[in-house]
Amino acid sequence: MVDSQVMTGAYLEITSAGKSARMSAEVSAISVGRGADNMLVLVDNMASRAHCVIERTSDGWRVRDLGSSNGTRLNGQIIKSSPLKPGDAIQIGKTTIKLFDPGLQEVLTDDDLVDEEFSKLEALAMGRVDDDPLPKGIQTPENVDYETALVDLAESLPLRPFEEGEIALVNARGSVVHEATNETKSIGRREAVDVFRLILTVGFRSRTTDIHLEPRNEHYVCRLRIDGNMVDVARLPNQVGHRLATLVKVLSDIDIQFRDSIQEGHFAARVPDNRQKGGSRRVDYRVSFAPGVFGQKLVVRVLDTANAPLKMADLHLPTWMMQEIATGIEQDAGMVLVSGPTGSGKTTTLYSLVRSIDTSRRNVITIEDPVEIQIEGVTQIPVDDEAGKSFSALLRMTLRQDPDVILVGEIRDAETARIAMQAAITGHLVFSTLHTKDTVGCIFRLLDLGVEPYLVAQALHLVVSQRLVRQLCPHCKRGEPITPEQQKVLGDSGHGVSKLYYPNGCPRCLGTGFLGRRAFFELLRVNDALRDTILRTPSMQSIDEALRASKFSRLHQTGLELVAQGLVAFGEMDRIVGRG
Secondary structure, eight states: OBOOSOOSSOEEEEEETTEEEEEEOOSSEEEEESSTTSSEEOOOTTSOSSOEEEEEETTEEEEEEOSOSSOEEETTEEESEEEEOTTOEEEETTEEEEEEOHHHHTTOOHHHHHHHHHHHHHHHHTTSSSOOOOOTTOOOHHHHHHHHHHHHHHHHOSOOSSOGGGOEEEOTTSOEEEOOOSOOOOTTOOOHHHHHHHHHHHHHHHTEEEEEEEEOSSSEEEEEEETTEEEEEEEEOHHHHHHHHHHHHHHTTOOTTOOSSOEEEEEEEEEEETTSTTEEEEEEEEEEEEEETTEEEEEEEEEOGGGSOOSGGGGOOOHHHHHHHHHHTTSSSEEEEEEOSTTSSHHHHHHHHHHTSOTTTSOEEEEESSOOSOOTTOEEEEOBGGGTBOHHHHHHHHTTSOOSEEEESOOOSHHHHHHHHHHHTTTOEEEEEEOOSSHHHHHHHHHHTTOOHHHHHHHEEEEEEEEEEEEEOTTTOEEEEOOHHHHHHHGGGGTTOOEEEEOOOOGGGTTSSEEEEEEEEEEEEOOHHHHHHHHSOOOHHHHHHHHTTSOOOOHHHHHHHHHHTTSSOHHHHHHHHTTO
């Protein structure tokens, strides 16, 4: 170590107990620790014998912890291995080590500047600094354009439950790292966290289910999934896109060093609850990063119960279906299946049914992959295949927990199906889902999985099939006279209908012509005739004959009733289920 104040090459500045010294760093690696065999020997009780190493890499420097007892901190955060830039501070106990490389500092690239902003934003997201404005020069006309677009969009939407400043951000460990400010920033004055709040605000006001942040060649594109369709809302400069992605990573406890891998996490927001004066509610977000050509694409799944039906009465079921299901979920045993493709709202329907059960007198346990929304009074268990906690393994364990009601998120294999159906005939009410086209398809799917016909016949009680369809915007939909062909397709549902309605487009529906979605259903109640059919070799014809004695409407028939009521466009229903 030398005390010279003038050094021509890279060097380390070491500060401890108020004293400073410098050491040349013109070597490939510098070992640091309390042991005498290190190149840099520290007189510090918090240092391990072999604490860390500072290494040259092909594009600069990095610091790597060597399994030290008290950890190595870089700019205040414990790290295992991290790039090291000139001016960064390594802390080991009461010792601070800074790297200075005059040659590297003269040729900083744009990526280096972005990394510097990553560190600033990370400190801001972790609450280590009170305010960290975006760097000078970042407020270009292009930035103001994207802010203006987002603000105009937020202001045009009729649903305004709260303002952007009222959103508090909660990290993955449950700590509020950005308190609600109750103030709205003006154009060009928003920090990265304020821009993110603005995007979340647009999401709340438009019933968004997913937020996409996609890196392109020269910019980021922010898209929202609204009513099942993707809508472009803004183009963000690359630097802003980088900062937003890093902010989400820090909130979700995701390592910001890795940008070329799949990463997952979660965070939450706390927002005002309009249902109770002065109250608040929690909204959860599930985060996924995936590597793309121009960087990691970010998708944030919005898990907001405010946009979902809470009880069975909120599902808009026909009266006779409501009565059948209400009776079914009060039974002590049997299986209730919900079928449909991915994204058709099966889990939401199951949650609504579970919430309609009196959990104060019944023990309700769910097995889910993953647990998306927490239900009060219900024990919810997440699937973890890597830890041996598969659906079938957890289902066996759950049967030893004295359950009255069991929700199995999905029947994926024969073993899970068999255990669930055995539970359904031995005194448990079992809910689950299957990926099939309709209710009758569930019967064939279970038999195809190898479940014994007697189990299917005895366990199945109710089978629900459903789809989600976009509703016409009531503010701008236009009516046109019904054609003879359409009248024929509607059949009995079309009696007395003189015109059908079509999408038009207005600011309230973002110009799409649709506002919100609703489910429509097909319900099959297993009767004795159908049980006899299942015990033999069933066919579509034999099942249809067994259902003639009971009330049963095909999915497309239920959907056409919504078309006749003017709630759904004829073409939209055609797209979802065809014409039967």
